[in-house]
Amino acid sequence: MSPFLDLPPLTAAQFAATEDKVAALLHTTADVIVTQGEALLPLEAAIRGAAHPGSTALNIVTGPYGQTFGNWLRDCGAKVVDLAVPFDTAVSGAQVAEALAADPSIDFVSLVHAEAATGNTNPVAEIAAAVRAHGALLMLDAVASVAAEPLLTDAWGVDLCVIGGQKAMGGPAGVSAVSVSARAWERIAANPAAPRHSYLSLLDWKERWTDAGRTALPHAPAQLEMLALDACLDRIAADGLPTVIARHRAAAAATRAGVRALGTLDPFVPDDAHAAPVATTLRTPAGLAAAGLAAELLRLDPTLPVQAGGGALARTMLRVNHYGPAAALTPVRATLTALATATGTDAGPALTAADTAWGEALTAGR
Numbered sequence: 001m002s003p004f005l006d007l008p009p010l011t012a013a014q015f016a017a018t019e020d021k022v023a024a025l026l027h028t029t030a031d032v033i034v035t036q037g038e039a040l041l042p043l044e045a046a047i048r049g050a051a052h053p054g055s056t057a058l059n060i061v062t063g064p065y066g067q068t069f070g071n072w073l074r075d076c077g078a079k080v081v082d083l084a085v086p087f088d089t090a091v092s093g094a095q096v097a098e099a100l101a102a103d104p105s106i107d108f109v110s111l112v113h114a115e116a117a118t119g120n121t122n123p124v125a126e127i128a129a130a131v132r133a134h135g136a137l138l139m140l141d142a143v144a145s146v147a148a149e150p151l152l153t154d155a156w157g158v159d160l161c162v163i164g165g166q167k168a169m170g171g172p173a174g175v176s177a178v179s180v181s182a183r184a185w186e187r188i189a190a191n192p193a194a195p196r197h198s199y200l201s202l203l204d205w206k207e208r209w210t211d212a213g214r215t216a217l218p219h220a221p222a223q224l225e226m227l228a229l230d231a232c233l234d235r236i237a238a239d240g241l242p243t244v245i246a247r248h249r250a251a252a253a254a255t256r257a258g259v260r261a262l263g264t265l266d267p268f269v270p271d272d273a274h275a276a277p278v279a280t281t282l283r284t285p286a287g288l289a290a291a292g293l294a295a296e297l298l299r300l301d302p303t304l305p306v307q308a309g310g311g312a313l314a315r316t317m318l319r320v321n322h323y324g325p326a327a328a329l330t331p332v333r334a335t336l337t338a339l340a341t342a343t344g345t346d347a348g349p350a351l352t353a354a355d356t357a358w359g360e361a362l363t364a365g366r
């Protein structure tokens, strides 16, 4: 019999246990709600819960998702201050502090931790400190950073932390989670425009599930996705979160070192400190379209974790993902070998550089 058929309904106890595992992964004692949908669902729910006419949001734009958040915030009637930096860098705590000082009415800040689409990552600890000092709420999109780099929700002071299972966690898409601090609950409860009796309502979950003692589920959850998420959380716990994080960091370091040794493509994010461990983005040389290169690489080896950038970036950006099982030396070496073949260069120096960087990154993390 297929293990995917005739499944008994997921119990409230199982659902609550998975939420607790997510809370441990996020280093938070705040309420965690697992949401039945892709990560954009809790991200939109968090914004619509917190933003309203009369509120002012600082929307930090370091990649494509920041633009989406700005649109939702404006749709909620909030005044939006956009702080945008080029997608191949990171925003600094000082830049955020300056933007906050310029507008004392800012009461909400939206930030993406790591950007899988552009390969950059932001220094959340220093940004969160600035937000905290200002007294605003901080929403963090940690979909691409969770399990790839440290994510200290409570220690940093993140009020709304959103994750999905399908990137560095190596788990299922279509199921996601958000942690909600006590301060965030107060603000959402006081917002007359916060969604109620809606799929986007965090308050519905709080009343009907969290505050009700998590004994009766308000709906029938998607069993397969929940079981897959739970299995993925168990696997990360068994491997050890620091080990999983170190593998992502080492995969990115090895890819960057290998590509630099190849010499035909450049890291899209030039500064190593701004490079996301979840995915390494590469700038293709003029005349070599990234979409065509990605197709050629996949023809050489269909298992490679590569894709062209989204939208206009499909011309100039190649993405090497280090998601979950791809955070290993073998797929990095295979990618470099195919890149050497596709661009007519010798793979030898790239592989040597990658091996060295992989070893150094793992040792540095100890």
Ligand SMILES: *Cc1c(COP(=O)(O)O)cnc(C)c1O
Binding pocket: 037, 038, 039, 040, 041, 065, 112, 114, 115, 116, 117, 141, 142, 143, 144, 164, 167, 173, 174, 176
């Ligand atoms: C992938 C990703 C998302 C979207 O996740 P979905 O589950 O596809 O909605 C949001 N933010 C970031 C930073 C991502 O990398």
